Amino acid sequence: MQIQIGLLGCGTVGAGVVSLVRRRADRVADMTGLRPVVKTILVRDTQKDRGVSFIDEQLTTSPEDILADDDIQIVVETIGGIEPAKTYILEALSRGKHVVTANKDLIALHGPEILQTAAANGVSVLFEAAVGGAIPLVGPLKENLTANEVTDLKGIINGTTNFILTQMTTRHIDFAEALQMAQDLGYAEADPSSDVDGLDAARKLVILASIAFHTEVHLSDVRVEGIRHITATDVRYADEAGYVIKLLAVGRDRDGELTLAVRPTLIPKNHPLAHVSDAYNALFVRGDAAGDLMFFGRGAGRMPTASAVVGDIIALVRNLKLGFVASSPNGSAGERKPVVEREDDVYKYYFRLTAADQPGVFAQVAHLFGEYRASMETVLQKRVEGDRAEIVIVTHDISSRLAREIAVHLSRSPQLAVEAVMPVEPVAE
Numbered sequence: 001m002q003i004q005i006g007l008l009g010c011g012t013v014g015a016g017v018v019s020l021v022r023r024r025a026d027r028v029a030d031m032t033g034l035r036p037v038v039k040t041i042l043v044r045d046t047q048k049d050r051g052v053s054f055i056d057e058q059l060t061t062s063p064e065d066i067l068a069d070d071d072i073q074i075v076v077e078t079i080g081g082i083e084p085a086k087t088y089i090l091e092a093l094s095r096g097k098h099v100v101t102a103n104k105d106l107i108a109l110h111g112p113e114i115l116q117t118a119a120a121n122g123v124s125v126l127f128e129a130a131v132g133g134a135i136p137l138v139g140p141l142k143e144n145l146t147a148n149e150v151t152d153l154k155g156i157i158n159g160t161t162n163f164i165l166t167q168m169t170t171r172h173i174d175f176a177e178a179l180q181m182a183q184d185l186g187y188a189e190a191d192p193s194s195d196v197d198g199l200d201a202a203r204k205l206v207i208l209a210s211i212a213f214h215t216e217v218h219l220s221d222v223r224v225e226g227i228r229h230i231t232a233t234d235v236r237y238a239d240e241a242g243y244v245i246k247l248l249a250v251g252r253d254r255d256g257e258l259t260l261a262v263r264p265t266l267i268p269k270n271h272p273l274a275h276v277s278d279a280y281n282a283l284f285v286r287g288d289a290a291g292d293l294m295f296f297g298r299g300a301g302r303m304p305t306a307s308a309v310v311g312d313i314i315a316l317v318r319n320l321k322l323g324f325v326a327s328s329p330n331g332s333a334g335e336r337k338p339v340v341e342r343e344d345d346v347y348k349y350y351f352r353l354t355a356a357d358q359p360g361v362f363a364q365v366a367h368l369f370g371e372y373r374a375s376m377e378t379v380l381q382k383r384v385e386g387d388r389a390e391i392v393i394v395t396h397d398i399s400s401r402l403a404r405e406i407a408v409h410l411s412r413s414p415q416l417a418v419e420a421v422m423p424v425e426p427v428a429e
């Protein structure tokens with residue numbers, strides 16, 4: 001017997017799904033007696049070359065050909081964005097179809113509504129591909145680690161910014177040049193804001209945190225800082241001090257209070273996350289029983305993402321065989337946990353300042369750090385151009401509040417400009 005699939009969108013990911021479903025159909029049929037078959041595919045342009053041959057599947061520009069087809073039990077959404085994907089998914093769910101989606105934007109922003117609609121209609125929504133591409137993250141957090149209290153999530157979950165920062169580090173180029181490379185290679189979109197301003201990573205963190213911490217998480221709960229202001233100079237100084245700069249997504253649950261942030265962070269070169277390069281992703285998870293785990297792999301791309309989508313399709317086919325509906329990875333079962341700034345958390349901090357190259361300016365900086373009882377681990381002082389000097393300081397552990405107060409105080413001085421302040425990740429235990 002066949003399980004008919006309707007595919008919404010057939011671009012990078014959708015075309016991979018078509019070919020991977022074909023490749024695995026025999027195995028799934030052997031395992032379950034049910035053969036997954038993509039029956040109908042919604043696109044905008046039916047004449048476009050998609051790098052995949054269409055044998056029996058029907059290409060259509062009418063969503064009703066999928067949504068109103070009673071033979072289609074599984075709808076796979078790979079259109080992306082909010083609309084019309086959201087309307088199609090809600091419609092499919094209310095017509096009793098299971099849904100698989102790779103759409104992180106939609107799940108991060110409208111996950112609760114979509115999951116409630118699925119539950120109300122007795123169907124599932126699975127979205128493993130929405131975070132981390134090929135890397136299994138949603139499934140392990142929801143299933144395999146469910147016996148744990150997860151306290152920490154920490155990861156590199158945006159491949160575009162990781163590619164840009166890797167190029168800046170290895171080729172000693174500035175942000176604009178590295179971004180252009182990423183765009184030329186198809187890693188970054190023409191409008192790269194969602195990636196480089198940290199929003200994409202924040203959306204993925206919303207999804208992961210809601211599942212790991214069993215609560216509803218909103219995008220506004222995440223403090224977000226992107227990488228546009230990171231300069232080749234920061235990358236070089238970080239390197240000289242023994243660090244690499246990464247855009248780190250961090251989620252913590254401390255006694256039911258959450259802290260959620262996406263921000264550029266200095267990572268010690270001997271830390272495993274320092275070696276996650278180019279478009280790779282990695283996520284650290286700490287559970288009270290499991291201890292520390294690290295997930296690593298390809299965070300995007302046609303077949304890696306299709307791997308996660310088709311994994312979800314096969315899970316649904318198995319469930320259909322067994323006759324049960326898997327609960328969707330819904331984190332919002334309990335009360336909404338409060339989100340706090342935790343300004344008392346301590347880190348080492350990296351400061352880069354430019355200063356008038358005059359006698360006494362460095363002493364003034366050192367005095368100010370002393371006043372705040374912030375001791376310095378590393379100090380680099382360089383002359384840049386003309387009468388400007390650059391001062392780089394990596395402190396010993398200080399609270400986030402103190403780092404902010406020092407930055408504000410320094411920037412009041414007419415002779416100084418605070419160019420960058422970033423936390424430093426501790427050496428892995």
Ligand SMILES: NC(=O)c1ccc[n+]([C@@H]2O[C@H](COP(=O)([O-])OP(=O)(O)OC[C@H]3O[C@@H](n4cnc5c(N)ncnc54)[C@H](OP(=O)(O)O)[C@@H]3O)[C@@H](O)[C@H]2O)c1
Pocket residue numbers: 008009010011012013014042043044045046048077078079080081084102103104105129130133299300301302305
């Ligand atoms: N690309 C990745 O590596 C990756 C990784 C993880 C997750 N994702 C997620 O996967 C989803 C798809 O990404 P993608 O890179 O495959 O996108 P894509 O290459 O732009 O493909 C989008 C597809 O949707 C179709 N489409 C767009 N608007 C439509 C509309 N209004 N009606 C009908 N069809 C429409 C397009 O049709 P036409 O081809 O006819 O224009 C195209 O086939 C997104 O949610 C993305 O965030 C992607």
